[in-house]
Amino acid sequence: MRRQTVSLCATYTLALLVALAGSMKATGLRHGFNSNSSRIFNIISFGAVGNGIEDDSQAIVSAWRAACAVPRATLLVPSDFRFLVSPLTLQGPCNSKLVLQIEGTILAALTTRNSLKSNIFQWLNFKWLNSFTIQGSGIVDGQWSQFRTLSLIHQNSTIPPAALRPTVVRFYSSYNILVHDIQIVDSPQCHLKFDSCRWIRVKNVTIFSPEVTPNTDGIHLQNTRDVEIRKSNIGCGDDCISIQTGCSNIHIKNINCNPGHGIR
Ligand SMILES: *[C@@H]1O[C@H](CO)[C@@H](O)[C@H](O)[C@H]1NC(C)=O
Ligand SMILES: *[C@@H]1O[C@H](CO)[C@@H](O)[C@H](O)[C@H]1NC(C)=O
Numbered sequence: 001m002r003r004q005t006v007s008l009c010a011t012y013t014l015a016l017l018v019a020l021a022g023s024m025k026a027t028g029l030r031h032g033f034n035s036n037s038s039r040i041f042n043i044i045s046f047g048a049v050g051n052g053i054e055d056d057s058q059a060i061v062s063a064w065r066a067a068c069a070v071p072r073a074t075l076l077v078p079s080d081f082r083f084l085v086s087p088l089t090l091q092g093p094c095n096s097k098l099v100l101q102i103e104g105t106i107l108a109a110l111t112t113r114n115s116l117k118s119n120i121f122q123w124l125n126f127k128w129l130n131s132f133t134i135q136g137s138g139i140v141d142g143q144w145s146q147f148r149t150l151s152l153i154h155q156n157s158t159i160p161p162a163a164l165r166p167t168v169v170r171f172y173s174s175y176n177i178l179v180h181d182i183q184i185v186d187s188p189q190c191h192l193k194f195d196s197c198r199w200i201r202v203k204n205v206t207i208f209s210p211e212v213t214p215n216t217d218g219i220h221l222q223n224t225r226d227v228e229i230r231k232s233n234i235g236c237g238d239d240c241i242s243i244q245t246g247c248s249n250i251h252i253k254n255i256n257c258n259p260g261h262g263i264r
């Protein structure tokens with residue numbers, strides 16, 4: 001999968017950093033920065049069902065908003081449940097040190113609400129975040145096979161096939177991001193993408209999709225700087241790690257890439 005450079009990226013990034021610094025200072029003052037108590041926001045408390053049938057997107061968005069407003073909050077996706085989600089944008093700026101703890105399973109689900117949407121470029125879209133962590137031993141499942149069906153249905157439509165095959169987890173214009181321990185599997189496209197990001201760490205993640213799935217990059221970087229990716233198992237049908245335009249200071253070590261087209 002090859003994408004074009006986002007133009008004016010550097011200018012935009014700089015403006016956003018200044019804006020973020022301003023807003024963090026303001027919220028810091030408001031909360032006094034003296035609370036160290038970790039606050040847990042369990043998505044079940046916000047109405048998520050986790051039965052693998054109902055769409056839990058709304059509950060996740062509500063829990064995100066609540067957690068985002070509090071310093072050092074943890075948004076918990078509990079174990080032993082399967083949460084169906086439509087394409088979601090989870091955006092900042094949030095209060096400092098927000099953690100998304102994934103212990104259960106998050107499933108990309110085509111429902112009547114989203115199956116007819118014209119373009120689906122990403123499923124979980126994280127943007128405008130600073131100092132944010134995703135962790136836990138849970139799974140984000142892109143459910144590749146349902147998108148295959150969707151592309152067959154739309155094969156003669158004006159919607160380009162690529163627009164019906166989302167990246168599962170995408171970060172846009174975000175800073176100080178840590179992703180560790182989770183598994184991201186069976187993406188219809190790229191599994192984990194960073195676009196216009198800085199200060200990124202990825203470790204001990206497991207990414208897997210079968211060798212036969214086309215264009216399923218493991219980790220995709222574009223316009224992203226200061227990245228460390230290590231101790232991860234990546235297997236997919238395309239590049240395990242793909243480094244595109246506008247990237248620099250990328251450190252990669254101890255990656256087990258199998259199957260896959262390597263790191264490039
Ligand atoms: C957090 O606050 C509690 C009580 O307010 C205190 O006992 C604890 O040591 C603090 N922990 C850290 C890491 O500062
Ligand atoms: C798409 O067009 C081809 C050729 O006209 C046709 O054979 C096929 O059945 C069409 N597919 C769908 C899903 O409509």
Ligand SMILES: *[C@@H]1O[C@H](CO)[C@@H](O)[C@H](O)[C@H]1NC(C)=O
Binds near residue numbers: 138182
């Ligand atoms: C790596 O992640 C898995 C969960 O996917 C966890 O069980 C394991 O303890 C982690 N390893 C380290 C060294 O943190």
